[in-house]
Amino acid sequence: MKEKAKVLDNEALSRSLIRIAHEILEKNKGTDELCLIGIRTRGAYLARRLADCIKRIDNALVPVGSLDITLYRDDLTLVAAQPVVHKTEIGFDITAKNVILVDDVLYTGRTIRAALDALIDFGRPKNIQLAVLIDRGHRELPIRADFVGKNIPTAQSETVEVRLQEVDGKDEVAIVEKG
Amino acid sequence: MLWKRKDLLGLEELTPEEIGFILSTAESFKEVTTREIKKVPALRGKTVVNLFYEPSTRTRISFEIAAKRLSADVINIATETSSVQKGETLIDTGTNIEALKADIIVMRHNCSGAAAILARHVGISVVNAGDGWHEHPTQALLDMFTLKEKLGRIKDMKVSIVGDIAHSRVARSNIWGLTKLGARVTVCAPPMLIPPGIERMGVSVTHRIEEALREADAVNVLRMQFERDTQGAFPLQLEYFQDFGITQERIQKAKKGILVMHPGPLNRGIEIESSVADGENSVILEQVTNGIAVRMAVLFLVSQGREQKNEDLN
Numbered sequence: 001m002k003e004k005a006k007v008l009d010n011e012a013l014s015r016s017l018i019r020i021a022h023e024i025l026e027k028n029k030g031t032d033e034l035c036l037i038g039i040r041t042r043g044a045y046l047a048r049r050l051a052d053c054i055k056r057i058d059n060a061l062v063p064v065g066s067l068d069i070t071l072y073r074d075d076l077t078l079v080a081a082q083p084v085v086h087k088t089e090i091g092f093d094i095t096a097k098n099v100i101l102v103d104d105v106l107y108t109g110r111t112i113r114a115a116l117d118a119l120i121d122f123g124r125p126k127n128i129q130l131a132v133l134i135d136r137g138h139r140e141l142p143i144r145a146d147f148v149g150k151n152i153p154t155a156q157s158e159t160v161e162v163r164l165q166e167v168d169g170k171d172e173v174a175i176v177e178k179g
Numbered sequence: 180m181l182w183k184r185k186d187l188l189g190l191e192e193l194t195p196e197e198i199g200f201i202l203s204t205a206e207s208f209k210e211v212t213t214r215e216i217k218k219v220p221a222l223r224g225k226t227v228v229n230l231f232y233e234p235s236t237r238t239r240i241s242f243e244i245a246a247k248r249l250s251a252d253v254i255n256i257a258t259e260t261s262s263v264q265k266g267e268t269l270i271d272t273g274t275n276i277e278a279l280k281a282d283i284i285v286m287r288h289n290c291s292g293a294a295a296i297l298a299r300h301v302g303i304s305v306v307n308a309g310d311g312w313h314e315h316p317t318q319a320l321l322d323m324f325t326l327k328e329k330l331g332r333i334k335d336m337k338v339s340i341v342g343d344i345a346h347s348r349v350a351r352s353n354i355w356g357l358t359k360l361g362a363r364v365t366v367c368a369p370p371m372l373i374p375p376g377i378e379r380m381g382v383s384v385t386h387r388i389e390e391a392l393r394e395a396d397a398v399n400v401l402r403m404q405f406e407r408d409t410q411g412a413f414p415l416q417l418e419y420f421q422d423f424g425i426t427q428e429r430i431q432k433a434k435k436g437i438l439v440m441h442p443g444p445l446n447r448g449i450e451i452e453s454s455v456a457d458g459e460n461s462v463i464l465e466q467v468t469n470g471i472a473v474r475m476a477v478l479f480l481v482s483q484g485r486e487q488k489n490e491d492l493n
Binding site for chain 2: 068070071072076082084085086087088089117118121122123
């Protein structure tokens with residue numbers, strides 16, 4: 001694993017989140033019926049941070065949940081991956097809510113497909129919108145994000161690593177060459 | 180941690196890390212069982228065969244519900260109504276189930292070691308749902324899951340197992356699992372029902388029920404299997420209740436908040452008094468509920484068990 005470039009530093013990452021928070025409020029005209037659900041692991045932390053941003057902007061508390069999509073993955077039987085099942089924690093009813101689904105990197109779209117299936121098992125939201133910190137392209141499914149921190153063109157031989165204070169001890173995004 | 184085993188045969192062969200991993204995976208599955216739609220697509224397209232050579236209601240139903248909540252297809256074979264009656268051997272039955280392209284066999288058998296034999300002869304996963312007097316790993320796992328949920332941890336907790344230790348696979352699996360995770364285990368029964376040398380498994384032995392209860396954080400009350408008494412080793416039922424029965428009076432003298440567990444089915448008035456079984460210390464029905472989450476975790480993990488490196492897909 002060789003690091004090729006740093007694409008977001010600490011400050012740029014936090015500015016992106018603040019902008020996304022503003023865009024979410026603008027598009028949804030406030031926080032009514034709004035909730036944030038982050039995809040584990042890093043999407044869950046980003047969802048919590050977006051909720052903090054929204055609180056600072058609008059002084060409103062938005063419910064936050066976290067979603068583990070392992071059991072909905074389409075590659076469970078593939079040889080390569082053996083994912084660990086983590087807990088889903090959604091402590092509120094999502095029926096008739098405007099759900100903002102949050103993830104760190106949007107890539108093939110398969111994670112989001114799994115997350116949509118999982119969410120719909122929890123209730124019938126009014127709508128689901130997608131917020132991602134990084135969109136790196138290479139979609140394999142017809143999925144797009146409503147809110148994007150940064151678009152980064154990448155090669156498939158690269159990975160995008162989002163590092164967050166809560167898990168990695170620092171905030172940054174880097175492009176890393178595989179292998 | 181990476182789960183490598185295709186089978187779950189017993190807790191003796193598992194490392195403490197593997198046991199901990201099953202328990203933490205089960206916590207995630209417990210959340211699934213609290214949803215309105217209690218079903219996830221993880222084992223969609225897989226077939227689970229419940230192969231039961233011994234009667235069982237709760238274990239079989241628990242495995243069946245667990246498999247269905249994972250979206251697997253489930254087939255139940257009760258051997259009384261199968262080709263086993265025509266003399267088919269265990270291995271032939273197993274290889275035929277494999278040839279039918281099932282993915283997991285859950286087996287209950289009256290012979291110790293049957294699950295291990297089957298696992299050696301088939302390429303598909305085998306989960307031991309109780310083999311003779313040997314092991315009943317998912318029961319012990321759900322007991323430990325319940326303990327961990329109620330007490331916060333297992334390490335250093337004092338657990339007493341009361342009843343027919345000699346003939347109990349539940350006791351044996353519990354002893355393996357609990358001692359591996361650092362609990363302090365005491366077994367309590369009349370001398371005839373305690374196998375000689377059991378101390379070597381790392382447990383203390385007492386023949387006095389008061390002593391077993393005095394400091395215990397939890398007591399696991401085994402069912403007295405009077406139907407298995409072929410050698411006259413068992414005391415009379417009434418005598419057993421007087422000397423070892425878990426009564427309200429004895430629970431009041433035990434450590435405050437002691438958890439009362441029982442793998443079921445209950446013999447009320449023989450090993451446990453009704454008022455205790457239904458009382459505030461009892462977690463017996465929670466064990467049943469937790470059994471589903473634990474078995475979901477086990478079925479999921481053995482279906483994923485394979486030996487290669489984890490890869491991060493982002």
